[in-house]
Amino acid sequence: MPGPVQSIQRGAAILRLLARSSGKLGVGEIATSLGLPRGTAHGLLRTLQLVGFVEQDSATGKYQLGAALLHLGTSYLDVNELRSRAINWADALAARSCESVKIGTVLDGQVLVVHHVFRPDDTLQTLDVGSLMPMHATALGKVLLAFDSGAGAALGNGPLEAFTRRTIVAPKDLTRSLAGIREVGWAAQVEEMTVGEAGIAAPIRGHGGLVVGAIGISGAVERICDAKGQPNTALVTFVRDAARAVSRDLGAARW
Amino acid sequence: MATRYVMSIDQGTTSTRCIIFDQQGRLVSVTQREHRQHFPQPGWVEHDAVEIWRNLERIAPEALRQAGVGLEQVAAIGIANQRETTLVWDRNTGVPLRRAIVWQDTRTTALVDELAARPEASMVQKRCGLPLATYFSAPRIRWLLDDVPGLRERAERGEVLFGTMESWLIWNLTGGPDGGLHLTDVTNASRTLLMDLTTLEWDDDLLDFFGVPRAMLPQIRPSTETYGVARTVLPGVRIGAALGDQQAALFGQTCFAPGEAKCTYGTGGFLLLNTGKDPVRSTHGLLTTVGYQVGAEPAVYALEAPIAVTGALVQWFRDGLGLINSAPEIETLAKTVDDNGGCYIVPAFAGLFAPHWRSEARGVIVGLTSYITKGHLARAVLEATAWQTREVVDAMNADSGLDLRVLKVDGGMTADNLLMQCIADVLDVPVVRPMVAETVSLGAAYAAGLAVGYWPDLEGLRRNWHRAAQWLPAMDPARRESEYDNWRRAVERTFGWLQPRR
Numbered sequence A: 001m002p003g004p005v006q007s008i009q010r011g012a013a014i015l016r017l018l019a020r021s022s023g024k025l026g027v028g029e030i031a032t033s034l035g036l037p038r039g040t041a042h043g044l045l046r047t048l049q050l051v052g053f054v055e056q057d058s059a060t061g062k063y064q065l066g067a068a069l070l071h072l073g074t075s076y077l078d079v080n081e082l083r084s085r086a087i088n089w090a091d092a093l094a095a096r097s098c099e100s101v102k103i104g105t106v107l108d109g110q111v112l113v114v115h116h117v118f119r120p121d122d123t124l125q126t127l128d129v130g131s132l133m134p135m136h137a138t139a140l141g142k143v144l145l146a147f148d149s150g151a152g153a154a155l156g157n158g159p160l161e162a163f164t165r166r167t168i169v170a171p172k173d174l175t176r177s178l179a180g181i182r183e184v185g186w187a188a189q190v191e192e193m194t195v196g197e198a199g200i201a202a203p204i205r206g207h208g209g210l211v212v213g214a215i216g217i218s219g220a221v222e223r224i225c226d227a228k229g230q231p232n233t234a235l236v237t238f239v240r241d242a243a244r245a246v247s248r249d250l251g252a253a254r255w
Numbered sequence B: 001m002a003t004r005y006v007m008s009i010d011q012g013t014t015s016t017r018c019i020i021f022d023q024q025g026r027l028v029s030v031t032q033r034e035h036r037q038h039f040p041q042p043g044w045v046e047h048d049a050v051e052i053w054r055n056l057e058r059i060a061p062e063a064l065r066q067a068g069v070g071l072e073q074v075a076a077i078g079i080a081n082q083r084e085t086t087l088v089w090d091r092n093t094g095v096p097l098r099r100a101i102v103w104q105d106t107r108t109t110a111l112v113d114e115l116a117a118r119p120e121a122s123m124v125q126k127r128c129g130l131p132l133a134t135y136f137s138a139p140r141i142r143w144l145l146d147d148v149p150g151l152r153e154r155a156e157r158g159e160v161l162f163g164t165m166e167s168w169l170i171w172n173l174t175g176g177p178d179g180g181l182h183l184t185d186v187t188n189a190s191r192t193l194l195m196d197l198t199t200l201e202w203d204d205d206l207l208d209f210f211g212v213p214r215a216m217l218p219q220i221r222p223s224t225e226t227y228g229v230a231r232t233v234l235p236g237v238r239i240g241a242a243l244g245d246q247q248a249a250l251f252g253q254t255c256f257a258p259g260e261a262k263c264t265y266g267t268g269g270f271l272l273l274n275t276g277k278d279p280v281r282s283t284h285g286l287l288t289t290v291g292y293q294v295g296a297e298p299a300v301y302a303l304e305a306p307i308a309v310t311g312a313l314v315q316w317f318r319d320g321l322g323l324i325n326s327a328p329e330i331e332t333l334a335k336t337v338d339d340n341g342g343c344y345i346v347p348a349f350a351g352l353f354a355p356h357w358r359s360e361a362r363g364v365i366v367g368l369t370s371y372i373t374k375g376h377l378a379r380a381v382l383e384a385t386a387w388q389t390r391e392v393v394d395a396m397n398a399d400s401g402l403d404l405r406v407l408k409v410d411g412g413m414t415a416d417n418l419l420m421q422c423i424a425d426v427l428d429v430p431v432v433r434p435m436v437a438e439t440v441s442l443g444a445a446y447a448a449g450l451a452v453g454y455w456p457d458l459e460g461l462r463r464n465w466h467r468a469a470q471w472l473p474a475m476d477p478a479r480r481e482s483e484y485d486n487w488r489r490a491v492e493r494t495f496g497w498l499q500p501r502r
């Protein structure tokens, strides 16, 4: 087994130091206190600032603990901010796929729709922002379940609600399906929520790769799927590209 | 042949963006960088033009890289810019003499009062379509000429150049001190107070009135035309268009027919109505301005209602008060309460623009009680944008004799669902957002693409417009009326705050 990671140890020491001190600390003070070269301390602080764990006073340049530390574990990325940051790519995805686009996050064991772009055919459609959808019967929900181990807790161990004959109702079937989703990096739903409808979704990742939401398209099954009933590969690519673009803008380096 | 694209540069008030669009008008890549806002004194707002240029040098190649697009695949560049922001720079060194004076800056208040007292002042609005106000460029040029020692003489000798941001970027892109092109487009020129609205030329009487030497002014050109070829940053690419950002958004929303209107919500809010080939004079506090000019065709005019502060109030809530960490959090905070709790914020930070034109007004927060929380304040921030929109829509309806049936919106604030619903509620008409929220950029791209034949005509562009979202009014009419009444009373309380120096 590899030994402890030095930069994480040092980062933790910086956080402890800041938590212990009453006021704000300058980079020099921090470096001296921890016996670190100034450049190293600065690099660590920059990274901690990037993830919101420390904040820098713009006037004095000194550091303190960041607001993100106070609600660690609750809201990681404000949903309205997620919408603002994703809006350009969600539009582009709707334009490319000619389908409606939704972005979802987890709320109490359900999918909360935080953004919705109409199918670009100028037909009458109503904005679904704020509505809730079941996790196990939607592509967005399955992505969120697959990549957020906490999200599934609310589903319990019993059989899941059936919306159509194709809804996954057995927990062990769902577990298997989620493993597949983790492997390929995207999810589909074919008539599992509503007969005649299908959807494709992929994860949106924030700093460090943490999944903060899912983006996907949904529409008539004959448009989303090919003749064999499989999700259209071009559409899958559009969805995954959009998810990657949003993730990149959110600071997830690898995507 | 490799696929070709158009690149837009949107040099906005808060940031500069580069976006690459494909032939269907779909966004392929986007890069963006904010620049610093300098507030050296109350009422002063400045930008560092060199910082903005450096930002462009960085984000333009980044946009190409992100899209995996080579320079040879870029059919043209279109530029949209924050309007009226005034810069003077040295023709030989390329160095700005001062930081750019931003459109929200009110340092010229005393100067404008002095100019307005002159008998010839009544000529100004007749000739250029704009009221004599601190908002526009000419008083700022004059202020600089008076403030910087020796500047007037150097300007008369043509050693220093004036420009708004599109002129600055085009000059730098085409070589800077080494033969850079010094030009502006009709829409930007129409915001200076120096251009005759019908001849579309600099006007000698206006130049005399403001004391601005002609030698420092850029050449006025149509909005879409191949001005030249970039020599740096995007070497070899044609520059095909420049428009003021609000006019670019009108273009991007494909409001090509008289009677079509849009409202863009960024730092400020701007409602523009296409009025066709003839300039229409307002009797309700709106501006007459050039909408766009496609090549050698006649110019298309617009009626415009500018609102000085919309997103800037959110920005102030974030940076000035520190109550939120990012602009979108205003919606989260506003949703912690059900209503404004009786509180109203009128953000007359730079006086009030349309329809009031009160330069002496300053902001107020009214209705404060110990019941009010930061949630109520956040709601009042968003409602301020909605009610200001209501005021300008009422003025536009009165001027045009038509009732607006639906409001087409775009800009950064359209990501805010609560705000969009609130606007639909107070206007009592549906609010519609198009598939490209970055309509300013899209408009600049469309204009540049037209110039080089990448897109054949305006009708083709229209077919790219699609509805991305719609908000329907759902407010009790009696409540709408009583809230509007409260808003109007709040607005009255901003009037007359600044007093002439005794």
Ligand SMILES: Nc1ncnc2c1ncn2[C@@H]1O[C@H](COP(=O)(O)OP(=O)(O)O)[C@@H](O)[C@H]1O
Pocket (backbone or CB within 6 Å): A080, A084, B012, B013, B014, B015, B265, B266, B267, B268, B310, B311, B312, B313, B314, B315, B327, B328, B329, B330, B331, B411, B412, B413, B415, B416, B419
């Ligand atoms: N979700 C939001 N809610 C409210 N205001 C927002 C939101 N997102 C951005 N803004 C505001 O929109 C403005 C940025 O929009 P943008 O169109 O880029 O403006 P500009 O072109 O004037 O620089 C900022 O003033 C910001 O505060």
Ligand SMILES: [Mg+2]
Pocket (backbone or CB within 6 Å): B010, B012, B013, B245, B266, B440
């Ligand atoms: Mg803008």
